[in-house]
Amino acid sequence: MDTVNTRFKLAEATGEAKYIADRHYEGLLEGRFFRSSCSRGVIKAVYVPELPEGYHLFGAKDVPGHNVLPIVEIDWPAFAEKEVRYIGQVIFLLVGPVPDVIEQLLQQIKVEYSPLTPAYTIEQSKALIDGAIHSTDNVFDTHALTKGDIDEGFAQAVTIIEETCSTGYQEHIYLETQGVVGYPQDGKVVIEGSMQCPWYVHHCMAVVLGHDHVRAIQCPTGGGFGGKEDYPDVLAGPLAVAVEKLQQPIRIVLERSEDIAFTSKRHPVAFHYRTGIDKHGNIVAMDVTFDVNSGAYLSLSGIVLQRSITTVTNVYDIPNVRVEGHAWATNTVPTGAFRGFGSPQTCFCIETHLNHVAKQLGQDPAAFKQRHFLQSDSTTLTGAKIFGDLVLDQMMARITDLSDYSQKTRSYLDQAPNTATRKGIGMAIFQHGCGFAGDLEDTLVRAKIRLIKEPDGNVYILASNTDIGQGLSLTFCKIVADSLCKPLESVHLAIPDTGVVPDSGPTVASRSIVIVGYLLEKAAEKLKSCWVEGEHQELEEVYRKPDYHVWDQNTYQGNAYQVTSYGVNVVEVDVDMATGETQITGAWAVYDIGRAIDAQVFKGQIDGGLVQALGYGSCEKMELTSDGVFAQKTMADYVIPTALDVPSIESDLVDNPYPYGPNGAKGGGELTHNGGAAAFAAAVELAIGKPFSSIPVTPEKVCEALYAEKMAVVIKANDQGAQYEY
Template structure:
């Protein structure tokens, strides 16, 4: 069987790795999508060109199975047929040997639409102009949960603070764009591509073709960050239909502009908080309502919604809580998976709000946060006992010490006085600021899906010569999984890592161990690889072939009720704390990051060097999310940013050396005591950056990205209008009128 290169990342580092665009296939045809130019409308008629010999057009009528992408719900068609819901939606696939001819044929296709009023924002979706996009109210999914008695909590409040916080789109900017080649082989339709989840692609091809004679193979993948979880299905379904009919290989690779314009993005989310504080200065009640812009189809938005609901209070123990969330259909590209999967939005908004509540009640933000943090004796938002020991206090102290936070916070606040020009009533020059964020990430799928739906399976194959092959469908997309899986098995067997190999994720060979998402690869799949290796060690027979199969079963303590949203929302939770230091030019609004520190509890790291890469990559990505990554919709429903020249991400010159540390807190149901960590590292950086800028300028900030323009606007306004404080005295009922 084919294996991933065992000299870790050597081929990628030397340029020898064969990405999908580098591969040669005999008789290869080129494919291009014909896409909707209408954001919302019904297809009235279509005019197709005459086709030269060897050129073909495929659409909904050519699908032998179901014309759907089976991503959670069956609502997103592989080819648009009767209606279109966003600019860029796939209507046809045009294929042929010469890409220039294919492009000219695309220009000759004409689709006549009956346009309807599009909705690009959540408010426009709620307005239901020209009727609903989805169902009768545009709500793709909704959930609510409660903890304690929210009415009694507010009755005991002496102060109520209301605030709206929001986040925007984020583009993945993986180095390798979306791409796949599909071809016939041995009676099967085979797809090779840049992907995170081969079995997802396998399932999609089987659904559109109406049979299971399909196979999906992951090629070396130049980054994913969630953008190659569900989106490769969009390429796979039309390609499978065309290859089934033509019995020739077809390649489909996006240019960067097409990739940015049409692929999934991080969900924009708006949170509204109503928070009650009692006479002792403690938060006694919190009512949270949030809206998610899901785009044109559900995709993974329901799962993002569930994660956001179940972790809405972040790392804080609030006795009385009500959370309600809605995912809204709009006429934009469907939003989907992105590193953190809803947690970066939630962590930014919750951290920002808690920070503002502290300031509204004249409390030190760090002390205020610490007073409200979960402890090992707490109950989670979903009513579960905390499993294991929480080390939040230790983490917090460590990051404060590493960054010299307390001294700098006091010093920066004093120094701002020297920059204040009393003649104009504004600060001048450059102000320094420092900000803190504390955060979490639930590892694995929410609820009981790991046990009831996915049921990960792995296989170990020992050859007579003593080499061991790992067969699992989880993919290395840059996070180092091809090394950490081998280390888990080698360490358990007490063998040299050179004797352990890992098979290329190929659905014709590897069992379905579930997708490479949700920080589940180490926690779930790594754990059952460790169990399989322990069994193999006990049964080891020299000179003979052996196979061990292991299937995941959840720990006994992990209980969940999907109907009531009560129990352990996640099998395990990892934690982090970030501090960011900035210097802000008060004239231009530009913020230079001058320091960044990070401390994490991921149980026990399998490989500290590998996780250091996750820390630095994840934190830089989060800092970009919070500071400069602006993705805006135009009035025509397309993104204004179309290239890496106008979608700005941080470079090595924008971020200083990152100080980092781990708190050792082994988890008994993880391999070598490990929990998940790759997504965790993205969750806190944006909040810490925004808090640092706010500290520097002295004006509250409630949305990201915090661009220079936003800083200047905040300075001009002087006071955010998003925060509303109502006082009523000693627990008397509060009249908000």
């Protein structure tokens, strides 16, 4: 079988790795999508030019199975047939040998629409103009959850504070754009490409083609961050139809501008808080409602909604809580998976709101939050006992030491008011539930792995989890080698190929180490106990949830996740008071991920995740135009941090081993994205003395906060006839 290079990432580091766009296929054809130019409407008529020999057009009528992409719910068609719901929706796939000719032919295809009034925002979706996009009310999914007695809680309150906090879109900007190649082999349709979840692609092909003679193979993948969880299905469904019909290799690789314009994004979310504080300055009640912009189809929004619902109070023990969330249909690109999967939005909003609550009460935000921490004997928002020890206080002490947070906070609060540059420091505390929500690891996924020992003593790991830059090709091998007490060089990881590896579940939800890694450890221990030199041996291990993990999907009661990881971030900034520009001068991070399999590998996750979060909080602005498309079209328009923007990052891990993880490990890859944006916004707030309730906190927003009142005075004075220069 084919395996990943044992020398960790050597091929990628030396430029020898063959990404999907680098690979040669005899007789390869190119594929390009014809996409909707209407954001909402009914397809009335289609004009297709006469195609030259060797060029082929595929649409809904060519689908031999079901014209759907099976992403959770069956609502997103592989090819639009009767209606379109967003600009960029796939209507046809045009295939041929010469890309330039394909582009010319695409320009000649005409579609006539009966347009309907589109809804781009949640407010427009609620208005139901021209009827509902989905169902009767545009609500894809909704859930509610109650802890304690919300009315009794507010009866104890002497102060009630209300606030709305919100987040916008975020684009993945993985190094390698979306790309797949399909070809016929041994009676099967095979698709290989840049993907996180080969079995998702396998299932999508089987549904669209109406049979299971399919196979999906992951190639070296230049980053995913969630963007290659669901979206490869959008390419694979139409591609499988074309490959089966033509029996030739066909490639679809998106240009960067196409990738930015039409692939999934992080969900925009708005949280409204109504928080009650008693006479002792403690939170006694919190009523939360929030709305998620799902885009045109459900995709993964229901799962994002569940994570947001069950973790809405973050790391805090609030006795009386009521929360209700809705995922709304709009006529925009469907929003999907992104590192953190709803947690960065939830974390920014609750951390920001609690900062503002503390300040209104005249309390220090860090001390106020720490007083409300969950403890090891607490009951969670979903009514479960905490499993294991919480070490949040220990983490707070460590990061305060590392960053000198307390002294700097006092110093920066006493800065002279008229300095050209002001300093600020901010903190965020956060968590991330590892694995699928509720009991889905047991009832839906049931991960399976296999170990094969050859007579020569080499051991092969068969699992469907993919290395998309987070280091699984090393850490999986280390887990097995350590458990077997064998050299690392003797353990090999099979390429994720659904024709070879069992379905161990997708590479999502911070589950690869804590769920699949644990299965590998258990299998390796069994193999060690029955090891026979010179013989071929195989072992399988199937997931079984721990006895303490109980969940009721109907009531949302129990352990919302098998286990939770925790983090604290501190960010320090200098703010130019004239331009609003912010320089991040330092960042600190402390995490509880149980026990790291490889601290150096996880250091890469810490640095990368934190920088990505800082971009989310500071500069990654993505806006919709009045036509429902993104104003940011290229990497020149969509600004992400460069190497020059990355501060010194000092980090540490608190050792808190988890008994149901390999070597005591929990998940951590998503955790590292959850807190940076909130910490950054808090630092800018302290520096300029103005609050922010949404991100990104751009220089424009800083200037608006600093000068909005002054501008209002100037405008009013000018209206009265006075002359001012400003």
